[in-house]
Amino acid sequence: MKVEQQQIDSDALGASVLQLDVSDGIQDLSAVEADYLQTYQPGYVFCRVPVEDLATCGQLESHGFRFVEFQLRSELRLKKRYPVAPFPYRYEPATTRDDLEAVQTIATETFVDDRWTVDPAINAASSQTRYRHYLEASWQRDDELLHKLTNPQTGEIVGFNSARRLDNSRVLLLLAGVTARYKGGGLGAILNYFVLNDFLDQGLRHVRTHHSGRNYAIMNLELGHFQFRVVQTFVVLRKCYEQPSA
Numbered sequence: 001m002k003v004e005q006q007q008i009d010s011d012a013l014g015a016s017v018l019q020l021d022v023s024d025g026i027q028d029l030s031a032v033e034a035d036y037l038q039t040y041q042p043g044y045v046f047c048r049v050p051v052e053d054l055a056t057c058g059q060l061e062s063h064g065f066r067f068v069e070f071q072l073r074s075e076l077r078l079k080k081r082y083p084v085a086p087f088p089y090r091y092e093p094a095t096t097r098d099d100l101e102a103v104q105t106i107a108t109e110t111f112v113d114d115r116w117t118v119d120p121a122i123n124a125a126s127s128q129t130r131y132r133h134y135l136e137a138s139w140q141r142d143d144e145l146l147h148k149l150t151n152p153q154t155g156e157i158v159g160f161n162s163a164r165r166l167d168n169s170r171v172l173l174l175l176a177g178v179t180a181r182y183k184g185g186g187l188g189a190i191l192n193y194f195v196l197n198d199f200l201d202q203g204l205r206h207v208r209t210h211h212s213g214r215n216y217a218i219m220n221l222e223l224g225h226f227q228f229r230v231v232q233t234f235v236v237l238r239k240c241y242e243q244p245s246a
Contacts, residue, residue: 012130015043070213074228082193091194103160
């Protein structure tokens, strides 16, 4: 079982955040826990387990890990372009610091269904900081993309998308959102039209994404409207630890 520190999450929480990789099973969780407690003094440890692996879920639960999210992995093979001419928007890379700050603001206002935002053990400020940091990473990294959706008549950035290239043909969707006041009006679908067309232009035909099981709107949009295919489901469990007094 591998233990990996998540730097962005750790910076946002103000304590070490670790992810456990249990893809090879759990041999001695007590020993693993004792080791990572001594090495990292974590505040938060999480693990993503295939939903059918009840034995591993049970082992984690017996050590104080608790359910925090049901998650779906889905994929889409792009075969067609989507009509965007009727929509008065421009989709292009976020290139300036002002662009980045604008999409960061959208993210902090629009995300309400992810495991950090809904977790009573994590304060809202930490969740908002986390998304700001992830978007800045996408803005800086060579293997990631950060785009903005702009109303050219007003100059307002109304949506954004970030993604990571996996290779020359595969891409992983990361974060995406539209301005909170426009949610529910169809702008999310329009944003995806532009996103998927851009992937095709870059030769990226195989798209992977993850959904929170409580985000019904996104699941209906991507699984229903865009016909992403579910390929795996997961339970995310986490355990929080008190930090030693300074």
